[in-house]
Amino acid sequence: MVNFSKKLTTDQVPGWEEYYFNYKLLKARVKVYTVQTKQGNHDRRRVLKDFSKLLDDEIEKIVLFMIEQQGLIAARLEELGKRRAVLEDIPLLQEITELREDYRAVGHDLVRLLRFVDLNANAVRKILKKFDERLGYKFTDYYVRSRSNHPYSQLQQVFKHVGIGAVVGALSRNLGDLEEREGSYLNIYDQNPLAIPKDPIIDMIKATADKLTNSTNFLRFLGQHALIRQGSIADDSPEEQQVSEDKYHFISLVLNLANTFLYMVNTYIVVPTADDYATSLGAAATVCGVIIGSMAVAQLFSSVYFSAWSNRSYFRPLLFSSVVLLLGN
Structure with a gap:
C-alpha cells in the first residue's frame, strides 16, 4: 500500500515539481x-x-501552469501546421516522416499534462476528504458549492480541463492527414472516423483523457463529495482507515x-x-394455498408500512422486522 504523499512525489514530472499541489503542506495544516x-x-x-x-492558492497555481502548458502546446501545433502546409505543395517523404514524429512528440507532452491534472485533482479530492x-x-460541500459557478x-478549470479536447482534435486531424491513404482524395471529415488510420499516440491520449474524465468529472465531484470512490480508502494510511472504520454501527450491521439470513430462510x-x-x-389443500399466498399479501402491506416508517427512522423498523422474522421462522 503506497502512501498518497509518496505517490504524489514519485509520479511528478521532472521540472514541474513546484507546480504540483502542495499536499504535505495542507496535510500538516x-x-x-x-x-x-x-x-x-x-x-x-x-x-x-x-x-x-x-x-484557492494551490488550485490557482495548478490552473495557471496548465493554461501555460496548453498555450505552449498550441503554439507548437501552429508551427507544425505551417510546416505541413509547405509539404502539401512539395511532399517530401523524409520531411513528412519527421513532421509526423514531431506531432507524436506533442502528443506525448499532452499525455504528461493530462496526468499532471489527474494527479493534482486526486490530491485536491483527498485533502478535502481528510x-x-x-x-x-x-x-x-461548502467549498465546491461556493466555487462551482463563481x-x-x-x-472548474481543474475538473473540466478546458481546451484539452481541442488539442486532441488538432493532433488527430493532422496525424490523420499525414497518413498515407493510397491516393484517396477524401477529406477526413468525409470518412467514417473508425476507418481513418489512427496513430498509437492518439489512443494513448484518449485513454489518459478518459481516465481523467472518470476521476475528475465535475458533476460527480459535486454530487459525491469530492469524488470519494469506493476504492479510495485503499490508498490511505492505516490511521485514515481507522477513522473510516469507526463510523460503522456494529449492531446495525449484525x-x-x-x-x-432470516428472510432467505423464509423464502427458500x-x-x-x-x-x-x-x-x-x-x-x-386450500389451507396450503392460503399459507403460501399469505407471504405475498404480507409483503404487499408491509412494504407500504415499512416505507413510511423508515422515512422517520431506520434502526427501529430494522429491529422490528428482525424480531418478527425470528418469531415467524
Missing part, C-alpha cells in the same frame, strides 16, 4: 487544526477561511445480516415446504 480542535482553542470560521485560502474526516466538518474560481426453505408441513398436520 489539517493536523494542526485537529490538535487545536481537541484542545478547544480554535475558531471554526477562521479555520474554514484559512484553509479555503490555501486551497479535512472532513479529521475535523467533522462538511467542508467539501466567476473568480479556478476550481441486524442487517440477521434480517437478510419455510414457504416452499409449508404445504407439505400443513398436509402432514392434516390440513386441507
